[in-house]
Amino acid sequence: MILHLVLLRFKPGTTAERIAALAAGLLDMKGSIPEILDIRWGANLGPSTAEYPYVLAVAFDDLDALERYLVHPVHRRVVAEHLEAIREAKLAVDIEA
Numbered sequence: 880m881i882l883h884l885v886l887l888r889f890k891p892g893t894t895a896e897r898i899a900a901l902a903a904g905l906l907d908m909k910g911s912i913p914e915i916l917d918i919r920w921g922a923n924l925g926p927s928t929a930e931y932p933y934v935l936a937v938a939f940d941d942l943d944a945l946e947r948y949l950v951h952p953v954h955r956r957v958v959a960e961h962l963e964a965i966r967e968a969k970l971a972v973d974i975e976a
Contacts, residue, residue, distance in 0.1 A: 880916070881939045882976040883948075886923065886931035888968040898933070901961040905935055911953040914944035931970060938976065945973060 889898065902920045909915045917938040923931055939945045948954055 880976045881942055881945050881973055883935075883937040883939065883945055883971065883973050885935040885937075886927075886970040887933045887935070887962075887966060888931050889933070889965045890967045893965045897961070897965055901957075901965070904957040904961045908953055908957060912948055912951050914939055914948045914951070916940065931968070942973070 905920055906918055909918045915937055917936075919934075919936040921934060922928070923934050937948070939948065
């Protein structure tokens with residue numbers, strides 16, 4: 880299994896409503912993208928919370944499934960509609976779980 884972790888920081892002034900809309904859009908992808916085994920969203924609880932306050936974790940069977948997810952139209956739409964305008968920084972990593 881592959882765990883795709885995305886750490887995010889938003890632009891100053893980003894409202895809680897925009898973050899909530901992003902979270903809803905991300906979590907709703909599970910029903911639309913069959914490659915997603917599990918998806919989680921939440922506040923970073925670790926010491927790096929100031930640098931990356933939010934975390935997305937998505938589980939896939941393998942790297943091929945992750946690649947299909949990254950180019951899936953639903954994923955691209957959520958990123959374009961909810962993330963691109965508010966993202967200040969992103970760090971994405973993939974590990975075998």
